[in-house]
Amino acid sequence: MAFETILTETRGKVGLITLNRPQALNALNSALLGEVNQALDAFEADANIGCIVITGSEKAFAAGADIKEMSELNYPHTYMADFFSGWEKVSGRRKPMIAAVAGFALGGGCEFAMMCDFIIAADNAKFGQPEIKLGVMPGMGGTQRLTRLIGRAKAMEMCLTGRMMGAEEAERSGLVARVVPAADLLNEALKTADTIASMSLPIAMMTKETINRADEVTLSEGIRFERRLFHAMFATADQKEGMAAFVGKRPPEFKNG
Numbered sequence: 443m444a445f446e447t448i449l450t451e452t453r454g455k456v457g458l459i460t461l462n463r464p465q466a467l468n469a470l471n472s473a474l475l476g477e478v479n480q481a482l483d484a485f486e487a488d489a490n491i492g493c494i495v496i497t498g499s500e501k502a503f504a505a506g507a508d509i510k511e512m513s514e515l516n517y518p519h520t521y522m523a524d525f526f527s528g529w530e531k532v533s534g535r536r537k538p539m540i541a542a543v544a545g546f547a548l549g550g551g552c553e554f555a556m557m558c559d560f561i562i563a564a565d566n567a568k569f570g571q572p573e574i575k576l577g578v579m580p581g582m583g584g585t586q587r588l589t590r591l592i593g594r595a596k597a598m599e600m601c602l603t604g605r606m607m608g609a610e611e612a613e614r615s616g617l618v619a620r621v622v623p624a625a626d627l628l629n630e631a632l633k634t635a636d637t638i639a640s641m642s643l644p645i646a647m648m649t650k651e652t653i654n655r656a657d658e659v660t661l662s663e664g665i666r667f668e669r670r671l672f673h674a675m676f677a678t679a680d681q682k683e684g685m686a687a688f689v690g691k692r693p694p695e696f697k698n699g
């Protein structure tokens with residue numbers, strides 16, 4: 443599929459989306475949002491794809507929502523069009539999704555990365571929610587997801603001052619899963635995605651869904667949800683295969699069923 447704002451490719455069982463608006467540091471405009479959702483639709487529909495990686499350039503994952511596009515908007519339009527609600531479709535994806543972040547991940551860029559299941563960061567990554575400097579606040583989930591990931595004190599400080607956080611602090615604070623040298627970022631992310639894609643896809647999807655419940659429900663409800671899906675896994679051939687392979691001292695061959 444030919445896109446104008448992103449590049450897509452398939453690497454084995456991994457779907458790769460590269461944000462590609464270098465002239466605007468991958469600022470997220472409506473066209474890019476539409477294309478990201480189209481690409482994700484295709485990867486989700488492709489039974490061969492077990493994990494998705496989203497990345498940008500070495501200079502910027504994304505420097506935020508497109509300020510030039512937003513500066514023209516008014517309240518009735520943003521409300522009536524439910525401006526940027528398409529990002530909920532991005533965050534609601536069911537297959538595992540990794541953000542591979544180098545350079546700036548600011549505003550909507552940081553929020554996009556946080557919509558993924560986890561972030562692998564290059565050592566030059568810089569995260570921030572600088573919207574307050576533009577007279578607005580995060581609007582793609584940043585106030586909620588950042589607070590859950592790094593806690594209230596740091597989230598308040600980041601959103602109220604607009605300061606950037608480097609990769610090391612981001613890892614220490616729980617915003618990113620791992621920091622790697624910038625030159626290794628894509629390889630490391632693809633390797634991690636490959637590992638995930640080698641598992642049973644339905645089991646990986648149920649695991650993702652269950653971890654995501656932790657943000658929505660009480661501990662006892664979350665544990666009940668986990669146990670019910672755990673029980674359901676015994677109805678899959680992949681559970682039989684995984685355990686038989688362990689007992690037989692051989693690698694499993696999951697069939698996604």
Ligand code: CO8
Nearest residue numbers: 465466467469505506507508509510526548549550581582
């Ligand atoms: N939008 C549009 N264009 C951008 C953006 C952006 N967010 N960021 C950078 N650009 C453009 C610049 O305008 C510049 O274009 P040009 O060459 O035509 O002038 C080009 O990218 C290169 O940028 P710089 O020259 O500024 O590069 P520097 O290396 O000097 O600086 C920075 C890099 C620090 C990243 C700087 O570009 C910057 O501060 N960018 C803006 C960061 C920002 O404020 N992001 C938050 C945006 S608001 C947001 O994301 C809200 C999301 C919620 C929406 C919810 C809707 C419901």
